[in-house]
Amino acid sequence: MQNEFSPALLVLRDPLGSGSGESGSRFDAADPDALVVSALDLGVTRGDGIFETITVVNGMPQALDAHLHRFARSAGMLDLPTPAHETWKKGVFAAVDSRPTVDEAFVKLVYTRGIEGSGIPTGWVYLQQSPDFTAERTEGISVVLLDRGYSSSVQRTSPWLLQGAKTLSYAINKAAAREAQRRGADDVIFVSSDGYLLEGPTATIVLKLDDRFVTPRTESGILPGTTQQSIFEIAAVNGYRTAYEMLTPADLRRAESSWLVSSVRNAAPIREIDGEARPFDAGLTEAINAGLAARTI
Amino acid sequence: MQNEFSPALLVLRDPLGSGSGESGSRFDAADPDALVVSALDLGVTRGDGIFETITVVNGMPQALDAHLHRFARSAGMLDLPTPAHETWKKGVFAAVDSRPTVDEAFVKLVYTRGIEGSGIPTGWVYLQQSPDFTAERTEGISVVLLDRGYSSSVQRTSPWLLQGAKTLSYAINKAAAREAQRRGADDVIFVSSDGYLLEGPTATIVLKLDDRFVTPRTESGILPGTTQQSIFEIAAVNGYRTAYEMLTPADLRRAESSWLVSSVRNAAPIREIDGEARPFDAGLTEAINAGLAARTI
Numbered sequence: 001m002q003n004e005f006s007p008a009l010l011v012l013r014d015p016l017g018s019g020s021g022e023s024g025s026r027f028d029a030a031d032p033d034a035l036v037v038s039a040l041d042l043g044v045t046r047g048d049g050i051f052e053t054i055t056v057v058n059g060m061p062q063a064l065d066a067h068l069h070r071f072a073r074s075a076g077m078l079d080l081p082t083p084a085h086e087t088w089k090k091g092v093f094a095a096v097d098s099r100p101t102v103d104e105a106f107v108k109l110v111y112t113r114g115i116e117g118s119g120i121p122t123g124w125v126y127l128q129q130s131p132d133f134t135a136e137r138t139e140g141i142s143v144v145l146l147d148r149g150y151s152s153s154v155q156r157t158s159p160w161l162l163q164g165a166k167t168l169s170y171a172i173n174k175a176a177a178r179e180a181q182r183r184g185a186d187d188v189i190f191v192s193s194d195g196y197l198l199e200g201p202t203a204t205i206v207l208k209l210d211d212r213f214v215t216p217r218t219e220s221g222i223l224p225g226t227t228q229q230s231i232f233e234i235a236a237v238n239g240y241r242t243a244y245e246m247l248t249p250a251d252l253r254r255a256e257s258s259w260l261v262s263s264v265r266n267a268a269p270i271r272e273i274d275g276e277a278r279p280f281d282a283g284l285t286e287a288i289n290a291g292l293a294a295r296t297i
Numbered sequence: 298m299q300n301e302f303s304p305a306l307l308v309l310r311d312p313l314g315s316g317s318g319e320s321g322s323r324f325d326a327a328d329p330d331a332l333v334v335s336a337l338d339l340g341v342t343r344g345d346g347i348f349e350t351i352t353v354v355n356g357m358p359q360a361l362d363a364h365l366h367r368f369a370r371s372a373g374m375l376d377l378p379t380p381a382h383e384t385w386k387k388g389v390f391a392a393v394d395s396r397p398t399v400d401e402a403f404v405k406l407v408y409t410r411g412i413e414g415s416g417i418p419t420g421w422v423y424l425q426q427s428p429d430f431t432a433e434r435t436e437g438i439s440v441v442l443l444d445r446g447y448s449s450s451v452q453r454t455s456p457w458l459l460q461g462a463k464t465l466s467y468a469i470n471k472a473a474a475r476e477a478q479r480r481g482a483d484d485v486i487f488v489s490s491d492g493y494l495l496e497g498p499t500a501t502i503v504l505k506l507d508d509r510f511v512t513p514r515t516e517s518g519i520l521p522g523t524t525q526q527s528i529f530e531i532a533a534v535n536g537y538r539t540a541y542e543m544l545t546p547a548d549l550r551r552a553e554s555s556w557l558v559s560s561v562r563n564a565a566p567i568r569e570i571d572g573e574a575r576p577f578d579a580g581l582t583e584a585i586n587a588g589l590a591a592r593t594i
Contacts, residue, residue, distance in 0.1 A: 037336075037338070154444075160473045171466035
């Protein structure tokens with residue numbers, strides 16, 4: 001039933017607007033295979049820009065405002081012009097409305113510093129159908145712990161390191177994923193140089209520990225997780241306590257269940273850590289993923 | 298005399314070749330303002346690729362083989378297909394030959410992992426005239442020391458952090474440069490979390506210390522400097538000793554002269570460190586820059 005879905009690309013025109021910064025901007029539909037970036041765009045020459053990825057379930061973009069707020073927060077951390085909330089929101093809906101409704105699609109927002117010296121950002125919205133993550137969600141994933149090299153205090157002491165911003169400079173995250181593959185694992189959990197759990201290359205860690213849901217504190221130099229926030233809301237509605245804490249690999253190993261959670265794959269239970277099998281609650285995982293899919297905002 | 302110079306863009310076709318990997322590749326001339334990157338190219342969505350910048354003095358690309366070797370080394374560190382040395386060399390000369398000879402131009406090589414899932418890299422060569430760096434070369438630059446957050450051992454212990462590779466994920470380097478501007482300085486010297494001098498965001502540090510030329514050891518997680526290597530060759534010919542050492546901010550502050558050296562700006566003497574004036578040898582700096590400009594390989 002999802003065979004006819006083709007990707008959609010909308011390119012931001014007049015990114016700085018013609019007045020308030022809100023009024024001038026709009027998105028224009030483009031061929032999804034079109035070239036959109038110049039050889040002088042700092043987005044590609046320096047990875048100098050930001051992105052967000054938003055899941056779209058049955059035509060409904062999920063946690064859209066949370067993603068757009070994080071998008072603006074990342075822009076601030078990179079000293080980029082603030083992306084206009086309503087413009088990008090309209091862009092997301094325009095992309096979604098341009099295609100048939102499918103069970104799961106995702107939309108990616110990209111916003112770069114633009115052509116060097118121009119001061120004019122480059123931006124686009126790209127919608128495509130999601131891969132099938134049934135196996136990851138039900139059978140779980142294997143992870144390895146990898147050093148991220150930074151102390152957990154670096155976001156506070158050294159903001160120019162951009163930890164906690166969702167930037168286009170993700171080569172390290174891709175290299176870590178290849179290292180995981182070399183070690184026969186599916187994914188990575190980064191650990192700080194002072195021994196704290198941080199996050200995955202493209203996911204947040206959530207543990208069920210002592211019958212509570214816990215996740216690393218965002219001040220430790222990680223991205224605030226939109227999917228993790230939704231899971232905490234679902235958990236609280238279901239009577240669970242939730243907490244943000246400094247967590248260690250020992251906490252991960254004694255957790256009743258643990259997940260890497262992200263916008264498109266949702267909650268992927270961890271079934272193996274550095275080659276050692278770990279338990280997870282399949283029924284609880286199913287309930288979490290059902291709760292995520294049922295979000296209406 | 299340099300008014301008529303317009304940039305040149307050559308785009309790599311058939312990057313994986315049609316046989317040996319060498320025979321098929323070639324570059325095609327394009328409009329320098331042309332869009333070259335798709336919205337799905339990992340070069341822009343993940344900063345997943347590499348680059349080199351080569352200065353061209355009076356039509357002569359300098360240290361070209363050294364740059365191409367470092368290009369291939371970076372590709373290896375990112376598990377990218379090896380860029381074919383002769384193909385890229387031809388691309389550089391084709392770009393240079395397509396434009397009038399000017400005092401100083403530079404050519405930038407970019408090579409990305411390409412469209413996600415395709416396995417086919419994207420690449421181009423971009424030639425443009427260099428800015429006038431006379432003031433930086435003769436009057437010097439002010440720098441601030443900034444924490445890079447990594448230990449000096451990270452390249453050995455954690456190769457997935459890609460320290461020492463010249464990647465497109467340079468958002469941190471740009472953020473550090475903005476932090477320097479906020480502090481009223483021109484440039485940055487990164488310091489490791491264990492207190493060693495590393496490099497600038499786009500330059501290598503060279504000190505004249507106890508009448509020797511010294512630079513940080515590349516094993517400390519920095520890029521091997523092509524311009525630094527040329528300076529060491531020039532220094533050795535002129536009877537100076539040269540050395541690679543673990544250096545500290547105290548070494549920098551007691552140096553007789555110090556420079557940030559890079560391919561296009563060449564040797565920029567450091568006249569101020571964290572707001573404190575520093576001496577430098579103007580005559581020696583002029584001799585170094587004359588030596589760099591006179592390179593024939």
